[in-house]
Amino acid sequence: MEFPFDVDALLPERITVLDQHLRPPARRPGTTTPARVDLQQQIMTIVDELGKASAKAQQLPAPITSASRMQSNRHVMYVLKDTSARPAGKGAIIGFLKVGYKKLFVLDDREAHNEVEPLCILDFYIHESFQRHGHGRELFQHMLQKERVEPYQLAIDRPSQKLLKFLNKHYKLETTVPQVNNFVIFEGFFAHQHRPPSSSLRATRHARAAAVDPTPTAPARKLPPKRAEGDIKPYSSSDREFLKVAVEPPWPLNRAPRRTTPPAHPPPRSSSLGNSPERGPLRPFVPEQELLRSLRLCPPHPTARLLLTTDPGGSPAQRRRTSSLPRSDESRY
Numbered sequence: 001m002e003f004p005f006d007v008d009a010l011l012p013e014r015i016t017v018l019d020q021h022l023r024p025p026a027r028r029p030g031t032t033t034p035a036r037v038d039l040q041q042q043i044m045t046i047v048d049e050l051g052k053a054s055a056k057a058q059q060l061p062a063p064i065t066s067a068s069r070m071q072s073n074r075h076v077m078y079v080l081k082d083t084s085a086r087p088a089g090k091g092a093i094i095g096f097l098k099v100g101y102k103k104l105f106v107l108d109d110r111e112a113h114n115e116v117e118p119l120c121i122l123d124f125y126i127h128e129s130f131q132r133h134g135h136g137r138e139l140f141q142h143m144l145q146k147e148r149v150e151p152y153q154l155a156i157d158r159p160s161q162k163l164l165k166f167l168n169k170h171y172k173l174e175t176t177v178p179q180v181n182n183f184v185i186f187e188g189f190f191a192h193q194h195r196p197p198s199s200s201l202r203a204t205r206h207a208r209a210a211a212v213d214p215t216p217t218a219p220a221r222k223l224p225p226k227r228a229e230g231d232i233k234p235y236s237s238s239d240r241e242f243l244k245v246a247v248e249p250p251w252p253l254n255r256a257p258r259r260t261t262p263p264a265h266p267p268p269r270s271s272s273l274g275n276s277p278e279r280g281p282l283r284p285f286v287p288e289q290e291l292l293r294s295l296r297l298c299p300p301h302p303t304a305r306l307l308l309t310t311d312p313g314g315s316p317a318q319r320r321r322t323s324s325l326p327r328s329d330e331s332r333y
């Protein structure tokens, strides 16, 4: 992925780690330094463009990674650049991996609920022209080392088939522990403890907690006693949850089509079983006929009534549509 600015100078390392501050890394000595605000704008452009490309590759209705979402969450993005592109131009970006700690309720193999806070794989993308060349693995390995976490300790937010194959090939992750949310966890998740590294996302919080409680952080701990209402957080919410809102049109467009017979295929289960969950829009749009029927239930706005009386034919497109309606329906206007 190329950009109209010098990516190579902006990101001196092959892999750059970005957090919510989206700070431009220190530049190589000798390189001219534009205003810091311009550099941050360039970082934001890269994050936005990567997010869009990833959403397109996963057929998501909207990006789940953007500069603004990075700034409002405590996520970390590992960005891989193409070091071979330098002589030809301004460098290029190969892909990225976004991770973050999330509080989740997960089921163990006895179907007991466990409150955990694992590192989650939230978004992962390698540019189409670079896929299956080992770049995904390079990025993933770097993240594992930096976060000091083992692959089986991770929770994956709605993995694609490609990612499931990737995890199976490189890390032998195959057997999943079935869940009722969108996260996938693998066998071994509950068997090992994970202490985050001092430089990781949770470092400060963990250090503070360790001073009080010397027991090591476990990836899974049993549910605590019931807490006060105010304490309860929306656990297990996938980073992709907001897409539901993004695709939901306002009333009456959000009315699901009435069905007389059950659908030929049941809707995909929003579970964490081994099969890849549906990644398209979560609710179908109403068909045009249904929409028109809904709109006709509303009394027309005075201006619309005026237009209808002064222009009996309407536009050619309108004429085409209304002429297909049954006469009785048309007469209601």
Ligand SMILES: CC(=O)SCCNC(=O)CCNC(=O)[C@H](O)C(C)(C)COP(=O)(O)OP(=O)(O)OC[C@H]1O[C@@H](n2cnc3c(N)ncnc32)[C@H](O)[C@@H]1OP(=O)(O)O
Residues within 6 Å of the ligand: 054, 057, 058, 121, 122, 123, 124, 125, 126, 127, 130, 131, 132, 133, 134, 135, 136, 137, 138, 156, 157, 158, 159, 160, 161, 162, 163, 165, 166, 167, 169
């Ligand atoms: C939580 C989430 O982020 S889910 C979304 C994951 N992202 C996507 O699906 C976006 C599109 N895909 C991609 O960007 C990439 O394919 C990634 C990130 C999944 C993997 O990156 P790559 O650089 O291709 O991986 P890398 O080269 O290290 O490993 C290749 C292995 O990944 C898996 N893989 C990669 N592409 C494919 C594919 N098109 N079909 C099936 N398996 C694939 C295979 O196991 C492959 O091994 P193989 O070529 O021997 O079959």
